[in-house]
Amino acid sequence: xxxxxxxxxxxxxxxxxxxxxxxxxxxxxxxxxxxxxxxxxxxxxxxxxxxxxxxxxxxxxxxxxxxxxxxxxxxxxxxxxxxxxxxxxxxxxxxxxxxxxxxxxxxxxxxxxxxxxxxxxxxxxxxxxxxxxxxxxxxxxxxxxxxxxxxxxxxxxxxxxxxxxxxxxxxxxxxxxxxxxxxxxxxxxxxxxxxxxxxxxxxxxxxxxxxxxxxxxxxxxxxxxxxxxxxxxxxxxxxxxxxxxxxxxxxxxxxxxxxxxxxxxxxxxxxxxxxxxxxxxxxxxxxxxxxxxxxxxxxxxxxxxxxxxxxxxxxxxxxxx
Numbered sequence: 001x002x003x004x005x006x007x008x009x010x011x012x013x014x015x016x017x018x019x020x021x022x023x024x025x026x027x028x029x030x031x032x033x034x035x036x037x038x039x040x041x042x043x044x045x046x047x048x049x050x051x052x053x054x055x056x057x058x059x060x061x062x063x064x065x066x067x068x069x070x071x072x073x074x075x076x077x078x079x080x081x082x083x084x085x086x087x088x089x090x091x092x093x094x095x096x097x098x099x100x101x102x103x104x105x106x107x108x109x110x111x112x113x114x115x116x117x118x119x120x121x122x123x124x125x126x127x128x129x130x131x132x133x134x135x136x137x138x139x140x141x142x143x144x145x146x147x148x149x150x151x152x153x154x155x156x157x158x159x160x161x162x163x164x165x166x167x168x169x170x171x172x173x174x175x176x177x178x179x180x181x182x183x184x185x186x187x188x189x190x191x192x193x194x195x196x197x198x199x200x201x202x203x204x205x206x207x208x209x210x211x212x213x214x215x216x217x218x219x220x221x222x223x224x225x226x227x228x229x230x231x232x233x234x235x236x237x238x239x240x241x242x243x244x245x246x247x248x249x250x251x252x253x254x255x256x257x258x259x260x261x262x263x264x265x266x267x268x269x270x271x272x273x274x275x276x277x278x279x280x281x282x283x284x285x286x287x288x289x290x291x292x293x294x295x296x297x298x299x300x301x302x303x304x305x306x307x308x309x310x311x312x313x314x315x316x317x318x319x320x321x
Contacts, residue, residue, distance in 0.1 A: 009038055009042065018060040019060075020057070039059060050062060078120050081102060082120065083125050084126055085177075087129055136181060138197045140202075143204070144203065145175070146205065151210055153208045154205060154206065158201065159199045160199070169188065170186035172185070173185045173187060181196065182198070185218065237276045238277070238287075238296060238302055242270065242290075243293040244265060244271055281305075284309055285309070287302075288309055
């Protein structure tokens with residue numbers, strides 16, 4: 001176990017350059033004291049590790065030092081060979097590169113593992129597309145990628161959700177795929193924002209360069225941003241009773257409704273449940289679609305809303321006749 005951890009420390013320092021004791025401890029899920037003991041062990045083994053003190057200090061390897069340890073465990077190999085989303089690779093223009101890299105990995109491992117390796121990607125496949133979702137057309141995707149790698153500012157024309165178009169100069173930090181939808185993470189006026197890539201109507205590279213913040217972590221930023229977005233979403237909770245015959249359909253349509261709680265059937269055969277929607281309008285339309293198979297318990301305002309919608313539908317078709 002300790003030998004694996006020492007190797008992990010060595011590879012982390014080799015791949016990332018410099019890490020603090022706290023960063024290593026968090027990465028390896030051990031205490032800082034354990035990291036210090038491990039560093040002593042590596043130094044005693046002749047590994048040229050340097051400890052830098054101060055605000056920007058940390059542990060690093062001497063320049064030019066590289067380890068030749070490249071052994072892969074079975075699960076590590078699986079993690080590298082599981083097929084990613086081919087749609088996202090295609091969007092990035094990396095499908096061919098990924099296939100070639102996979103072949104190089106296979107060529108570098110012992111022949112005893114190669115037979116199993118060929119079978120790995122035949123057992124797990126990742127598909128990020130929705131069943132009926134049309135792929136978003138992103139005309140400027142190559143320009144976005146170029147600006148991110150070259151650290152060049154972009155002039156963009158962006159269409160907001162309400163249809164208004166804005167123009168601004170942004171510093172692109174990275175791209176994030178949420179399902180099959182791409183977002184550009186960029187800074188403008190010292191504020192980082194998320195831009196849906198398909199809504200970028202025009203983009204051009206500028207000659208102005210920018211410097212990425214040293215402490216910016218794209219994964220951490222996206223996770224924090226997602227949590228804040230979820231918190232800001234409107235919530236409209238309703239108490240209902242549902243017929244057992246439609247429970248599978250309600251669970252299948254989770255995209256439109258969140259099931260907070262569903263109890264066992266009552267004596268009358270109905271199943272008490274608490275559902276959550278974004279708005280009363282959304283709740284009314286959803287529940288009305290199930291006819292007499294969902295009974296609203298509260299709030300009373302929702303009952304009135306559904307009754308009003310149903311009455312307007314009846315009136316509409318009576319006029320048609």
